[in-house]
Amino acid sequence: MADVATMAGVSSQTVSRVANNRENVDAATREKVLSAMQALGYRPNTAARALVTGRFGALGVVSFDVGAHGNARTLGAIADAAREADFSVNFMGVRAQTEAAVRHAFQHLMLQSVDGIVLVESQMLDTPSLRLPPSMPVVVADGDTGHEYPNVDFDQAHGSHSVVSHLLSLGHRTVWHLAGPPDSFAARRRAEAWQRTLTDAGAPVPPLVYGDWSARSGYRAGLDIARQPDVTAVFAANDQMAMGLMRALHESGRSVPEDVSVAGFDDIAEAAYLHPPLTTVHQDFEVVGKHCVALLLDQIEGRTDGPRRRAVEPVLVVRSSTAPPRPGGLA
Structure with missing residues (x-):
């Protein structure tokens, strides 16, 4: 010096x-x-x-599969928000969906002298409880809202409701759902809201079809969906599966949106450039990142009077992949 x-x-x-x-x-x-x-x-x-x-100037992030669109975007948004607050970010990936694996990641980051940690939970653990080191400020993103920790998430129910309501308003008799994996919090909430919206509207509830978030799984599921002659509208739980679904429909001789309307979720960068452009739900990850860092800073600086839970409302983006069903056809 x-x-x-x-x-x-x-x-x-x-x-x-x-x-x-x-x-x-x-x-x-x-x-x-x-x-x-x-x-x-x-x-x-x-x-x-x-x-x-009184601080080290570093925040930690624990997350599962960073190859997943939502996890990757959330991590990037947290890093951007942390940089604006003059903090660096240390990342620790977790493979096993267990509380023990999460706790191990926390211990590893604590040895790196971080001031607080964001857990991007996203996937269900092996136990409904979550016990983390009590001395460390924690924020849970995209996780179980039943935890005691401050949390940030998108209003998944609002997003699903807006998609299904849009498709019903076009005149479709019901809406099929290509859901994400059952161990995903986001997939579960989107599927629950899809079913609730149909039930509230008095519409039939078709059987759930599951994918794994990938376009490949959407394509495989789409081949089966295309064989159902009464399907006129499908809501895919993310845009990648919607992309695979659209290809399967095209190869099966069913055009989008003339024969089948397709909507996704996430509004990835490619969604507006598909053929046809994909109707989807836009999620503002930048806002999520800012909320995560703000809630951590509240704890680090001893502020306890602010809200502990923050929900970010997604926005429906209507494009050309959704339309009324064919006149005189099944609806």
């Missing part, structure tokens, strides 16, 4: 203020100190900084 102070022409106390990201340093002086740090390869001691500031 003394070498940095000498090169920048400032006191060691000023270097300390810059290293700890204090605000009482003017921009020109801060720039000189940062340049000297870079030239000398100086790296602040995180343990010493924690003694001064």
Whole structure:
């Protein structure tokens, strides 16, 4: 630190203020100190900084399959929000769907000196309870809302309701559902809302068809759905499965949306460029990331008067893959 102070022409106390990201340093002086740090390869001691500031400047994220669209987008949004709050992010992936595996990931991150951890739960664990280290600030994203921990999630029920209501309003007699895997919280909530919306409307409830979130599973399920002559509308629980479904319908000689309307969920970047463009539900992951970091900071800084649960409302995006059923045809 003394070498940095000498090169920048400032006191060691000023270097300390810059290293700890204090605000009482003017921009020109801060720039000189940062340049000297870079030239000398100086790296602040995180343990010493924690003694001064009471924090390490890092947040942890524990998540299952980061290849899944929702998990990947949530992780990226948390990283962006953390960076805006001057925190880095340490990530720990989990393969086994067990509380023990989650606790192990938490212990690993705690050894890396993080100030708080976001658990992107997404998949059901082997126990309905969730016991995490009591000393660590925790936020659960996309998980079981029955946990005691602060949580952030999309209003999955609202999203499903908006899709099904849209399809019924077009004149379809009922709506089939290509659901995600049964061990997914999001898939379960979307399926429950699909069934509830049909029941409330007095519409028949077709049997559930399951996929695994992949376009391949949507294609395979779509081949079976295409053989059902009374199917005129399908709500897929995510856009990838909807893509596979649309291909299967096309190969089976059933056009979208003339013969079968198809809607998805997520509004991935490719959804607007499919043929036809896909009706879907847009989820704002940036807002989820900001909520996760804000709830963690509330705990880290000792604020207890704010809301502990935050639901982000998704928005229906109507495109050309949905339309009224053929006149005189099955509806």
